[in-house]
Amino acid sequence: MTESIRIDGLHKSFGDLEVLKGIDLVVDTHEVVCLIGASGSGKSTLLRCINLLEPIDAGHIAIDGIEITGRGVDVDAVRRRIGIVFQAFNLFPHMTVLRNVALSPEKVQKLSRRVADDGARELLSRFGLGDKADDYPDRLSGGQQQRVAIVRALAMKPDILLLDEVTSALDPVLVAEVLDAIRELAEQGMTMVIATHEMGFAKDVANDVAFLHEGRILEEGPPSTIFSEPTNPETRIFLDRIIAAGRM
């Protein structure tokens, strides 16, 4: 397996608040890594740093062996290869579902509008959203909106997909449809980094689970190890809480 993402000594502060305190993480191609940990542990910030949505303070991030955090990097080109899906969907409310998906293929990849729309329609149908193409996002359920957001990210044919607590804003009954879509992507070999509170899903889909606590990765390993025999006491406390909350 080849390395897709390599992160070395990543530090990130917002003002006086140091959110990431030296993150090292390697994600192989076709691998799914789940980031778990309490809210505020730095999962979202880590994902936003990988996508260069946040400038980093120290450390290195390399994609396919090429550093993206140095000077003179074409930020837009990096972002084209890395898709991200947000907790709050962030669909564009003034565009139809179809235009949401087709916008960046048309404007960034310079496809003709017809080709971009055709591609978007096909992708939407593949995720069971074919009949929603001409609706505006606010007519859709939360689960449908989040699936559209996933399709929108996939429309750029990214090598890597980052998912930032994509089910946290959803009704429990709508979570499954989104998780199924992600599971399908995992089976197709998409390289993914997933920040999630859905432990059952992480157990199921992840090759590797990393536990973040106060800006550090305290423990990392295959889900079977992390979930059944965690070595770090903080991991144990976190998982006990999750179990107590009935989330696992």
Add this chain to the structure above:
Amino acid sequence: MAAGGGPSPDVYFPRGGPGDPKLPPTGDRRSKIFGGGDPSARNVWVAVASTLLFFGIIAILIVRSPGWPEVKQQFFNAQEFKESFPLILRKFVRNIFIFCIAEVLVLTFALVLAVLRSLPGPVFTPLRILSAAYTDLFRGLPTILVILLLGYGMPALNLQGVPDSDFLWAIVALTLVYSAYVAEVYRAGIQSVHPSQSAAARSLGLTRLQSMRYVVLPQAIRRVIPPLLNDFIGLQKDSALVYVLGVVESLSQATIIQSGDFNFTPLIALSLIYVVITIPQARFVDRMIARDQRRRQAGGDL
């Protein structure tokens, strides 16, 4: 309401405080007076009556004032109105021309100013400063001063290629001043679009400008249309200010007639024209604001 009531047993109830349980609800009594149980119909009647009464009293006071015959002759002269109105209306076409051109220019120029001011990052600091200084300056200057300075100053420079049409400089002056206001309106709209929208656009590989153009601005502009139209109503009224340059438009036409005939009715005629064109726009803005509010309450974001 006691004055309007016929003999009714209610009247003989002892008068208590507002909380007196024996005092019948006033609504019941009023509905008896008007003979109907529908409260909205009753409200309409009350509104009509009080409005008529209010304005009737004012009208009577004005008409019965000692100077009224004189004022009527000077300001509300039917003959004068009939003669001056068509002339003024014809010149008002020039005002329409002035503010229509200015509005198109303002829409574009103000957008550039607002976008410049909204550019993030340290590289764009000089552009942001420039845009902010511009808005500060032209919001601080009285419109009439800008019109005078440009209208007299620019032609006086005698520069090669600089036209000396005061008509043109009047339009430029209005554009400069109103762009400052409208730029602020645009900027408020841009800032009202949540940053997560441009984050989503950037994450899809769109450049800063593309994300502004396709994602932020369409949402921002939709939100600021009502305040934008408000500023345009102001601009339309201020098109009268260009008369200080001697541009023959409706106001200078009206004052010419006024000083020739020693009668102020032409000014009333022009006031009427302005009111007639601005009121529909004001109502339109009100309706748009109300529509926006309904949508927001319904949960939609647009």
